[in-house]
Amino acid sequence: MRExxxxxxxxxxxxxxxxxxxxxxxxxxLIILIGRHPRKTLVRIVVFLVTCFVVFNFILLPxxxxxxxxxxxxxDRSVNFVNRLAYLWHGPRRGDVVSIRLAGPxxxxxxxxxxxxxxxxxxxxxxxxxxxxxxxxxxxxxxxDWNHPPIQLGPDEYFVVGDNRTMSWDDHxxxxxxxxxxxxxxxx
Amino acid sequence: MKIVFRMVVLAAxxxxxxxxxxxxxxxxEKAIRKRLNELAATVSYSPSQGNLARIxxxxxxxxxxxxxxxVNIDVPGRVQHTLVGREEITQTxxxxxxxxxxxxxxxxxxxxxxxxDKQSAVADVTLDATIAGEADQLVQELKFTMQKIDGRWLITxxxxxxxxxxxxxxxxxxxxL
Numbered sequence: 001m002r003e004x005x006x007x008x009x010x011x012x013x014x015x016x017x018x019x020x021x022x023x024x025x026x027x028x029x030l031i032i033l034i035g036r037h038p039r040k041t042l043v044r045i046v047v048f049l050v051t052c053f054v055v056f057n058f059i060l061l062p063x064x065x066x067x068x069x070x071x072x073x074x075x076d077r078s079v080n081f082v083n084r085l086a087y088l089w090h091g092p093r094r095g096d097v098v099s100i101r102l103a104g105p106x107x108x109x110x111x112x113x114x115x116x117x118x119x120x121x122x123x124x125x126x127x128x129x130x131x132x133x134x135x136x137x138x139x140x141x142x143x144x145d146w147n148h149p150p151i152q153l154g155p156d157e158y159f160v161v162g163d164n165r166t167m168s169w170d171d172h173x174x175x176x177x178x179x180x181x182x183x184x185x186x187x188x
Numbered sequence: 189m190k191i192v193f194r195m196v197v198l199a200a201x202x203x204x205x206x207x208x209x210x211x212x213x214x215x216x217e218k219a220i221r222k223r224l225n226e227l228a229a230t231v232s233y234s235p236s237q238g239n240l241a242r243i244x245x246x247x248x249x250x251x252x253x254x255x256x257x258x259v260n261i262d263v264p265g266r267v268q269h270t271l272v273g274r275e276e277i278t279q280t281x282x283x284x285x286x287x288x289x290x291x292x293x294x295x296x297x298x299x300x301x302x303x304x305d306k307q308s309a310v311a312d313v314t315l316d317a318t319i320a321g322e323a324d325q326l327v328q329e330l331k332f333t334m335q336k337i338d339g340r341w342l343i344t345x346x347x348x349x350x351x352x353x354x355x356x357x358x359x360x361x362x363x364x365l
Binding site for chain 1: 296297298299312313314316323324325327328329350351352353354
């Protein structure tokens with residue numbers, strides 16, 4: 001006679017099963033560890049692992065932010081996710097924080113989109129100008145004194161820049177990113 | 189039983205043959221990846237590295253490059269320089285080791301495109317370098333052009349790729365607030 005996991009396991013003669021005696025743990029502990037139905041628990045674990053694999057490899061990429069170029073929105077060594085489905089139906093929008101791939105997906109830039117395809121982007125006295133108009137940037141808390149002549153974005157190009165512009169122009173990584181390099185939008 | 193034994197031996201021999209084939213004639217893409225990862229390890233060094241080990245590493249470094257290699261370094265805000273030939277590379281590596289106490293180089297992403305003749309290839313690589321005394325890591329995309337010379341994949345050209353380009357228009361207008 002066999003009942004469920006966690007209760008006394010006995011053989012047909014009604015005596016405890018010698019081989020399984022070592023498995024005997026308190027019933028409540030077994031229920032916590034593997035549930036009342038081990039097969040169902042196993043299926044749930046497999047489904048959970050497959051879901052995690054699919055979600056965190058193809059939909060939400062976990063990233064760790066390194067550096068201070070996106071302060072104060074993204075702090076150094078903070079954790080975030082990149083939503084790879086964000087731009088399935090539309091392109092990146094102004095103000096979005098996006099991830100931009102280099103040679104592959106293991107190291108990416110995290111920047112904010114300020115210029116859209118076809119626009120011109122310039123910096124005057126630290127203010128970003130889009131098509132000659134000052135861009136309102138409430139997320140920019142750390143002002144700068146950048147001055148740079150305008151560049152024209154192509155039909156497939158976005159202008160991305162970090163929020164922290166206190167560093168010098170040359171030390172800050174920013175510029176035109178083609179659409180195929182933008183792999184998703186920061187979730188948090 | 190005898191047939192089963194023979195089948196097992198045959199399978200083991202076939203596996204050994206495949207393994208030997210892959211060792212003797214490695215897949216070019218895998219060989220290039222391995223070579224670039226070895227290059228990253230050779231370029232990296234720690235403050236505790238002795239003088240002999242340092243010189244040996246720099247000499248090994250030359251072996252990764254072709255004789256007339258050209259390295260175009262153009263990292264915004266850092267350096268803009270072109271190195272030509274193995275000798276200049278080794279001299280620069282020695283000079284850098286005298287100035288920077290430690291360097292850790294990794295290539296987390298390597299995309300290799302091998303030419304149809306399998307004698308040349310281009311590798312698009314992400315460089316991730318941690319330099320002593322600098323708070324931020326250096327992240328840069330590089331393009332390695334490689335050629336198979338005497339059975340070894342050697343780097344013949346290195347170019348810096350501007351992932352985010354900033355090229356102002358020549359007819360720039362000036363705006364005032």
